Amino acid sequence: MIRRELRAAVRAAALILSVAVPITAHCGVIPLPAEIVAEVGSFNVGAATVVHVPRGDADADQAARYLVELWTRTNGLTLPVTVSPANPGAASTDSISFERHSGFGPEAYEINVAPHGVTVSAASAAGLFYGAVTLWQLLPPGGAAGQIPAQTIRDMPTYAWRGLMLDSARHFQSPAFIRSMIDWMALHKLNVLHWHLTDDQGWRLEIRKYPRLTSVGAWRVDPGGARYGGFYTQGEVRDLVRFAASRHVQIVPEIEMPGHATAAIAAYPSMGAAGDGALRVSASWGVHTHLFNLEPGTFEFLENVLGEVLELFPSRYIHVGGDEAVKDEWNASPTVQARARRLGIHGADAMQAYFTQKIAKFLSAHGRRAVGWDEIMQPGLPSDAVVMAWRGASGAHAAAIKGNDTVLAPDPALYFDHRQSKLAAEPPGRLIIISLEDVYRFEPGDPALSDLQRRHILGLQAELWTEYMTTGQRVEWMALPRAAALAEVGWSSRRSWPDFLRRLVSMSARYRALNLDYADSVFGIDAHFARAAGGVSVTLGNLSELKDAGLDPSIHYTLDGREPSATSALYEAPLTVPVGTEIRAATFLGPQQASRTWSSRPDAHAGVRRSSHELELCGNGVGLLLEPSTGAAPDAPLAVDIMNPCWIYRDVELGSAGRVTAAVAALPFNYVGLDAAKIRVGDNRTPVGELEVHVDGCDTASLGVLPLAPAAGKDGITELPALKLPPLSGRHDVCLRFARPRLDPLWALDWVEIENQ
Numbered sequence: 001m002i003r004r005e006l007r008a009a010v011r012a013a014a015l016i017l018s019v020a021v022p023i024t025a026h027c028g029v030i031p032l033p034a035e036i037v038a039e040v041g042s043f044n045v046g047a048a049t050v051v052h053v054p055r056g057d058a059d060a061d062q063a064a065r066y067l068v069e070l071w072t073r074t075n076g077l078t079l080p081v082t083v084s085p086a087n088p089g090a091a092s093t094d095s096i097s098f099e100r101h102s103g104f105g106p107e108a109y110e111i112n113v114a115p116h117g118v119t120v121s122a123a124s125a126a127g128l129f130y131g132a133v134t135l136w137q138l139l140p141p142g143g144a145a146g147q148i149p150a151q152t153i154r155d156m157p158t159y160a161w162r163g164l165m166l167d168s169a170r171h172f173q174s175p176a177f178i179r180s181m182i183d184w185m186a187l188h189k190l191n192v193l194h195w196h197l198t199d200d201q202g203w204r205l206e207i208r209k210y211p212r213l214t215s216v217g218a219w220r221v222d223p224g225g226a227r228y229g230g231f232y233t234q235g236e237v238r239d240l241v242r243f244a245a246s247r248h249v250q251i252v253p254e255i256e257m258p259g260h261a262t263a264a265i266a267a268y269p270s271m272g273a274a275g276d277g278a279l280r281v282s283a284s285w286g287v288h289t290h291l292f293n294l295e296p297g298t299f300e301f302l303e304n305v306l307g308e309v310l311e312l313f314p315s316r317y318i319h320v321g322g323d324e325a326v327k328d329e330w331n332a333s334p335t336v337q338a339r340a341r342r343l344g345i346h347g348a349d350a351m352q353a354y355f356t357q358k359i360a361k362f363l364s365a366h367g368r369r370a371v372g373w374d375e376i377m378q379p380g381l382p383s384d385a386v387v388m389a390w391r392g393a394s395g396a397h398a399a400a401i402k403g404n405d406t407v408l409a410p411d412p413a414l415y416f417d418h419r420q421s422k423l424a425a426e427p428p429g430r431l432i433i434i435s436l437e438d439v440y441r442f443e444p445g446d447p448a449l450s451d452l453q454r455r456h457i458l459g460l461q462a463e464l465w466t467e468y469m470t471t472g473q474r475v476e477w478m479a480l481p482r483a484a485a486l487a488e489v490g491w492s493s494r495r496s497w498p499d500f501l502r503r504l505v506s507m508s509a510r511y512r513a514l515n516l517d518y519a520d521s522v523f524g525i526d527a528h529f530a531r532a533a534g535g536v537s538v539t540l541g542n543l544s545e546l547k548d549a550g551l552d553p554s555i556h557y558t559l560d561g562r563e564p565s566a567t568s569a570l571y572e573a574p575l576t577v578p579v580g581t582e583i584r585a586a587t588f589l590g591p592q593q594a595s596r597t598w599s600s601r602p603d604a605h606a607g608v609r610r611s612s613h614e615l616e617l618c619g620n621g622v623g624l625l626l627e628p629s630t631g632a633a634p635d636a637p638l639a640v641d642i643m644n645p646c647w648i649y650r651d652v653e654l655g656s657a658g659r660v661t662a663a664v665a666a667l668p669f670n671y672v673g674l675d676a677a678k679i680r681v682g683d684n685r686t687p688v689g690e691l692e693v694h695v696d697g698c699d700t701a702s703l704g705v706l707p708l709a710p711a712a713g714k715d716g717i718t719e720l721p722a723l724k725l726p727p728l729s730g731r732h733d734v735c736l737r738f739a740r741p742r743l744d745p746l747w748a749l750d751w752v753e754i755e756n757q
């Protein structure tokens with residue numbers, strides 16, 4: 001089906017869907033199918049069900065086996081897959097049949113559920129596969145038998161490119177993790193894994209012709225002195241590419257150029273613009289200045305690298321970076337300038353345009369298309385190059401107007417290195433919140449574009465930059481369930497936030513069954529403690545977003561250590577419990593548990609101790625959630641503005657004998673490209689520095705300091721000796737900030753306690 005017809009069909013489907021479909025009819029299918037028509041009756045799935053595939057149809061067989069595998073994994077139900085009987089009338093009434101029919105778009109499928117049987121029809125392997133994924137989700141998670149309401153689903157995606165970018169350069173993930181990521185992407189009908197394989201902090205792809213790219217470029221020395229790194233062998237890559245194809249995921253590799261090239265230049269210094277033989281693979285975050293030069297030998301090197309990349313990755317698209325190529329080295333290098341003069345190129349931007357064109361033409365000559373970050377939008381960009389817009393959606397719309405295909409991947413809306421909520425469970429990342437709802441409400445289209453221009457929008461993609469995601473498990477947490485929202489934006493023609501939340505309850509149960517470490521931010525319990533007569537007052541919350549969406553959530557809890565259920569005590573108002581009581585609670589939608597179970601045993605510090613992320617930051621420079629790389633982990637990562645490490649504890653009652661205690665960590669200051677000269681240092685009183693305490697402003701004379709011991713912070717979190725405050729009265733805002741001799745280490749507050757007697 002050509003795209004115009006597809007869109008017309010999608011619009012028609014949207015009209016049909018404006019008749020509300022009862023939730024039981026689609027039972028948690030994400031992304032929401034284009035068209036669902038509810039019918040009468042239901043089909044029983046259970047041990048007697050058989051799955052039929054046409055004789056000799058390997059794609060149908062694969063899709064059917066995937067359906068069975070998924071039901072085994074989430075429902076403990078294992079069904080036989082057999083060749084369809086020659087006489088359709090002979091089919092048992094308990095069968096699910098995969099069928100091949102023409103007349104469907106490239107990823108489209110239809111499912112018909114009737115009381116006597118189910119058919120999944122599609123023209124393509126991808127259509128059959130997506131039919132299997134949807135059918136899997138039609139059975140409620142959990143039981144090995146169940147009913148699927150009778151219905152007809154006709155489905156196709158809005159966008160062809162529904163992607164996630166994984167940064168394997170800043171942190172390295174195992175091939176096993178990447179395999180599992182491809183698998184869970186497929187469960188959301190996400191079909192592009194953009195694999196960021198090279199950057200300043202590591203080169204992760206084995207290139208046989210240039211072994212130093214991995215023997216040198218894959219390894220760095222992290223701030224604590226540990227060697228860190230890893231790379232993917234060509235054998236591992238081939239396995240992953242094969243596995244991805246079986247999940248209908250295309251892997252688009254990214255080889256960064258001309259910037260983000262420190263690791264490559266550290267391995268082969270002659271390729272660099274500065275000719276710096278002492279360059280090392282970077283262990284710092286931020287924008288580096290090291291660029292490839294423009295010599296013929298460097299293009300030969302890059303084309304040889306790409307030659308091996310093309311052998312490994314069958315994708316039509318090859319990403320060649322292009323972002324954040326700070327031109328300082330090009331401007332300063334007489335060799336680069338002389339080369340530009342010989343080529344008749346004037347100006348650094350024109351030099352980058354030359355670079356991009358040369359590489360894009362090389363790829364075109366090999367039957368592939370170059371993809372680049374939106375900085376590649378320069379005069380002369382080949383018309384087949386794809387612009388990946390990261391500096392806002394407007395870059396994509398500008399590319400579409402110019403006639404280049406484009407993918408929307410904008411920061412911050414689709415940058416999944418931002419935290420998802422204010423909950424303490426959030427792992428390290430960027431402090432700005434990009435919530436599930438923010439992702440869900442992302443609008444890829446621009447009404448100002450003509451139909452012709454809109455056809456250049458291939459789709460959308462979210463980025464998993466891994467500076468702060470040290471493990472695959474954390475990548476999973478940051479991706480899920482936001483990837484589910486992304487999938488619905490990319491696939492579905494019609495969106496409804498409340499309906500998505502209801503379906504997410506079933507999806508979350510499937511995540512748990514699949515052992516996926518997803519974020520519970522939207523349903524998770526938010527708890528606050530306060531000191532109270534008789535113990536601790538406990539406030540449980542996080543329901544307002546759900547209530548705003550028109551849902552009717554409730555929190556149920558236990559105080560005896562048992563798992564909460566929908567029949568446990570209903571939380572209605574703050575509870576007062578003795579110190580040491582174990583509280584367990586969860587959010588429910590009707591009888592269904594929506595959140596994981598939260599539990600806590602408040603101790604004597606509860607209600608007095610405030611962690612950094614419960615305080616206000618004094619500024620809004622570069623806010624991060626960080627953790628020490630050694631020693632005991634804090635209960636939650638430390639919230640810090642690295643441009644201004646300073647926190648405000650609002651509205652504290654202070655008395656005649658106040659006392660401040662605090663715990664701190666010394667973190668590496670490994671950031672480049674920041675305006676570090678603007679960061680306050682050098683106002684320390686002692687050689688190591690102090691934590692200053694101020695009231696009613698941060699520039700008032702300090703009431704006293706908590707000295708930082710020389711050894712403090714070397715090993716995780718350190719509690720500082722208490723500070724006695726001078727006599728005060730009334731309520732005040734207390735400001736805490738570090739006075740320190742240098743940027744490194746970056747002192748950060750873990751928690752503070754302010755006591756009044």
Ligand code: ACM
Pocket residue numbers: 323324373390411
């Ligand atoms: C990017 O975030 N530099 C693409």
